[in-house]
Amino acid sequence: MKLLTSILLSTLLSIANAQFIPQEFISGYADSAIHSLELPVTFIDSIFGDIINTPEVTLLKKQKVYSGEISIPEFNQVQSSSLHQYYKSKNIEFPKKNYVSDIIENEELYSGIVSFAHLPVQKCFQNFNENIDIAIVGAPFDSGVSYSPGARFGPNGVRQGSRRLSGGISAIRGNTKESKLYRLPIYDTGLRMVDCGDVPMIPFDSRIALDQLYRGHHAIHKHNSTEKSKNFNKTRVVTLGGDHTVTLINIKSAYETFADDDEGLAIIHFDSHIDTWDPKVLGGAVTKYASLNHGTFLHYAAEAGYISKGNSVHVGIRAPFISDNDEVHDHDCGFEIITSKDVDTLTPRGVGQKIKEIVGNRPVYLTFDLDTFDAGMINSGTLEAGGLNSREIMTIIDELEGIKLVGCDVVEVSTPPNTIGNDITGLYAAQVIDGLLGLMVVTELD
Numbered sequence: 001m002k003l004l005t006s007i008l009l010s011t012l013l014s015i016a017n018a019q020f021i022p023q024e025f026i027s028g029y030a031d032s033a034i035h036s037l038e039l040p041v042t043f044i045d046s047i048f049g050d051i052i053n054t055p056e057v058t059l060l061k062k063q064k065v066y067s068g069e070i071s072i073p074e075f076n077q078v079q080s081s082s083l084h085q086y087y088k089s090k091n092i093e094f095p096k097k098n099y100v101s102d103i104i105e106n107e108e109l110y111s112g113i114v115s116f117a118h119l120p121v122q123k124c125f126q127n128f129n130e131n132i133d134i135a136i137v138g139a140p141f142d143s144g145v146s147y148s149p150g151a152r153f154g155p156n157g158v159r160q161g162s163r164r165l166s167g168g169i170s171a172i173r174g175n176t177k178e179s180k181l182y183r184l185p186i187y188d189t190g191l192r193m194v195d196c197g198d199v200p201m202i203p204f205d206s207r208i209a210l211d212q213l214y215r216g217h218h219a220i221h222k223h224n225s226t227e228k229s230k231n232f233n234k235t236r237v238v239t240l241g242g243d244h245t246v247t248l249i250n251i252k253s254a255y256e257t258f259a260d261d262d263e264g265l266a267i268i269h270f271d272s273h274i275d276t277w278d279p280k281v282l283g284g285a286v287t288k289y290a291s292l293n294h295g296t297f298l299h300y301a302a303e304a305g306y307i308s309k310g311n312s313v314h315v316g317i318r319a320p321f322i323s324d325n326d327e328v329h330d331h332d333c334g335f336e337i338i339t340s341k342d343v344d345t346l347t348p349r350g351v352g353q354k355i356k357e358i359v360g361n362r363p364v365y366l367t368f369d370l371d372t373f374d375a376g377m378i379n380s381g382t383l384e385a386g387g388l389n390s391r392e393i394m395t396i397i398d399e400l401e402g403i404k405l406v407g408c409d410v411v412e413v414s415t416p417p418n419t420i421g422n423d424i425t426g427l428y429a430a431q432v433i434d435g436l437l438g439l440m441v442v443t444e445l446d
């Protein structure tokens with residue numbers, strides 16, 4: 001019994017030792033010689049010493065020196081290295097607490113209140129004496145969608161996707177070294193480009209919402225351009241959609257501002273769908289109100305005389321026609337068709353050249369439905385397989401260098417909350433706008 005008690009007691013004591021007695025005591029806390037050692041300051045200590053030299057680490061270092069594992073000269077050797085001397089002589093001097101110039105001027109690409117490509121934010125619906133060359137504006141609206149909603153969040157999604165656009169020179173802008181786009185720093189040319197924010201659009205009644213957008217565009221078009229702009233007296237607008245219905249208003253306002261005759265604007269329409277559907281076929285069988293939607297707006301634009309017939313083209317078409325009459329009706333609205341498979345045979349540069357032949361010298365409005373991209377790449381209102389990739393699209397857009405672009409939009413950018421893939425969708429949409437801005441800028445410079 002006595003033996004058993006002794007074993008039990010010694011077991012308990014060893015557990016107590018392991019768990020409750022400080023490590024310092026076990027490894028020689030009592031030895032004041034170790035504690036009184038003076039350690040030299042190393043290179044790493046001089047930079048990160050406050051962070052890494054906890055009491056435990058310091059004690060460990062002293063033990064290693066005391067045991068002879070590391071010698072004081074070895075410490076000194078590191079200390080006297082040139083790097084260490086450099087950092088010692090270049091100690092950070094923090095600015096005075098009232099100094100804020102770096103905070104005001106040096107915004108990082110991932111910080112700040114988000115505008116498109118970090119452009120300055122301007123109140124464009126007022127202060128009409130302030131000149132603007134190119135204005136970005138959001139149209140957060142998706143009440144005209146036949147399939148999947150979410151594009152009301154598109155303007156925000158595009159801006160989020162544009163955060164790494166800003167100054168700098170793209171390595172691949174322009175398709176040849178002879179192109180004026182080649183190495184053009186489009187955000188830094190002296191043209192005044194601003195982000196006007198969004199036109200608030202009510203979600204409950206498309207008629208009210210589209211009228212709000214019209215008045216927003218009309219207000220922006222009241223601004224004059226700066227002296228830097230060679231060919232345009234008025235501000236040109238780039239709209240962030242929004243479902244494709246908003247393009248009817250974008251074209252209407254651009255037509256009223258820039259059409260130089262009654263012939264209408266040449267329309268370049270990137271999309272997987274024709275969007276000229278007869279309203280009696282798509283939506284309008286219910287009410288007149290329902291007849292204007294994201295699949296019929298180009299019918300109405302043609303009916304209103306905004307489209308230059310024979311000078312307009314769809315690019316990327318592949319979705320099914322609804323009726324046998326669709327192609328005939330589309331041609332009556334003024335369009336030629338370049339399908340997504342035509343990109344295989346013509347090549348992207350060939351597609352660009354064909355588009356330029358079709359639009360000629362007409363003033364051009366370009367509208368880009370994000371579903372031109374292949375379904376696997378982005379989120380949009382009506383995704384379709386068999387689409388284009390981003391490099392093909394960038395090449396086609398750059399090939400359009402020289403067209404008279406009076407306005408443009410990127411629409412059907414579906415980036416609703418809590419949805420996977422929003423970052424890529426926004427990034428692709430922003431990249432298309434970057435290309436379109438290049439086309440708007442390149443013709444205005446000496």
Ligand SMILES: [Mn+2]
Binds near residue numbers: 244271273275294412
């Ligand atoms: Mn569309």
